[in-house]
Amino acid sequence: MNALPCRRQLHPAPPMAGGFTLVELLVALTVGIILLAAAIPSFSDNLLAVRLGNHTSALAGALQKARSEAIKRNTVIGVCASANGSDCAVTGGWEQGWIVLAGSTVLEYQQALPNGHRLGERDGTLRLNFQPTGVGVTPAQFTACRATPQSRLARTLSVSTTGLTTAISTTVDSCP
Numbered sequence: 001m002n003a004l005p006c007r008r009q010l011h012p013a014p015p016m017a018g019g020f021t022l023v024e025l026l027v028a029l030t031v032g033i034i035l036l037a038a039a040i041p042s043f044s045d046n047l048l049a050v051r052l053g054n055h056t057s058a059l060a061g062a063l064q065k066a067r068s069e070a071i072k073r074n075t076v077i078g079v080c081a082s083a084n085g086s087d088c089a090v091t092g093g094w095e096q097g098w099i100v101l102a103g104s105t106v107l108e109y110q111q112a113l114p115n116g117h118r119l120g121e122r123d124g125t126l127r128l129n130f131q132p133t134g135v136g137v138t139p140a141q142f143t144a145c146r147a148t149p150q151s152r153l154a155r156t157l158s159v160s161t162t163g164l165t166t167a168i169s170t171t172v173d174s175c176p
Helices: 020-071
Strands: 078-079 099-103 107-108 117-121 127-130 140-146 153-159 164-171
Touching: 020 078, 020 099, 020 107, 020 117, 020 127, 020 140, 020 153, 020 164
Parallel strands: none
Antiparallel strands: 078 099, 078 127, 099 107, 117 140, 140 153, 153 164
């Protein structure tokens, strides 16, 4: 019988290794970086919108507290811009902070907004007084925005003569 010689492989072929080639890895990283670069501005805008909403919500809360305290105490309660937390400001905007006052007693104090953020009243009003009936407050419209770095996003808080507050998201050409 003729036997075929046994062929033995001296170096067997290595098994197929799983994973990515360097080119595939670079393409995947490039796509990921492009997607991340597109998402960051959107995330920043959402974060700013939340912060502006927090500013107007804090002011709306102070206004509602002033209205309810005026009714409860049967006296005029004021809300005014305040830089020091004890006296009403005569200049500047509401971004310096505000206080709720019963006579000369401070009921609530809100600290200043972060640098670059603005909160101004359309007519420059720095004080709102709530009557014991809960109505008769001077109508006001506040706008919260970011001046530095400039953004078009804004939040508007409107106060009616009955003390009802309404907040909406909006845009502005420039933040005062």
